[in-house]
Amino acid sequence: MKVTLKIKRFNPEVDKKPHWESYTVEVEPTDRVLDALHEVKWTQDGTLALRRSCAHGICGSDAMRINGRNMLACKTLVKDVAQEGGTITVEPILGLPVLKDLIVDMEPFFAHYRAVMPYLVNNDPLPANGRERLQSPADRARYDDTTKCILCACCTTSCPSFWARGEYVGPAAIVQAHRFIFDSRDQAAEERLRILSEPDGVWRCRTVFNCTEACPRGIQVTKAIGEVKEVLRTGVIQ
Ligand code: SF4
Ligand code: F3S
Ligand code: FES
Secondary structure (H helix, E strand, O other): EEEEEEEEEEOOOOOOEEEEEEEEEEEEOOOHHHHHHHHHHHHHOOOOOOOOOOOOOOOOOOEEEEEEEEEEHHEEEEEHOOOOEEEEEEOOOOOOOOEEEEEEOOOHHHHHHOOOOOOOOOOOOOOOOOOOOOOHHHOOOHOOOHHHHHOOOOOOHHHHHHHOOOOOOHHHHHHHHHHHHOOOOOOOOOHHHHHHHOOOOOOOOOOHHHHHHHOOOOOOOOHHHHHHHHHHHOOOOO
C-alpha cells in the first residue's frame, strides 16, 4: 500500500519554526510506522532525524505523536493508523525541547526520574545465605505492574499537567517511585514519599488518565499514582 507520512520537521540550526513535509512511500500494511520512517530516511531524505534502537518495543526510544497520540513507532502498524487516503501524521512528543525533527531532549524527563531515587535501598547486612533478600510471591506481585516501565516518556509527555508545568515530576517518575515504595525489601519509601509530597509531586496529577491510555506497556499508570497518593493520605503502605 501507499502511505503519505506528514512529518513535522524542525532543524534549530536553520529553521525559525517547525514546518510540515510529506513523503509518500510503498509499504506493507503490516509494516510498522518505524519501517515507513526508515523508508523515508533511507530512500528519500537522509536529513530526517529520529531516535530508535531496539525496534521491538523494549528500549523506549522511539516515542512520537502519531495522528496526535503518543505511541512507539516500532509497535504501531501502518494499517492501524493510516487514515483515509493513506495519510499518517508524525510529530515529536510534546513538552520537551525539540533537538531536531522527531528527536527531543530527554534530559528534563530523566532528571525527574533520578529525583525519585529509582533504585533499591536496603542498608541491612546481607542475609545469612549471602545471596538474596527473599520476598514472597505476594510481595513481589504488589509492584509487578510498575516493573514493566521502559522509560519511553509516552505518559509524561501526554499529561496536560506536565505540559502546563515542566517541573511536575510526571507520571513516569511516579511509576518508578511506586515500583520501589511497594517493594517489601526497600527502606527508602519515606524519603521518596517526602519528595513526591512536594508541590511538583503527585498532587499535580489531576487524574486525567492520558498517561494510562498512552502507555505502550499497558501499565495502569493512573492507578499506580492513586496508590502513591493513598499512602500519602493514610501513611500506610499496603
Ligand atoms: Fe512509557 Fe508506560 Fe513507563 Fe510511562 S509508564 S514511561 S508510558 S512505559
Ligand atoms: Fe497526568 Fe496521568 Fe495524572 S495524564 S494528570 S499524570 S492521571
Ligand atoms: Fe526500541 Fe521502539 S525502538 S522501543
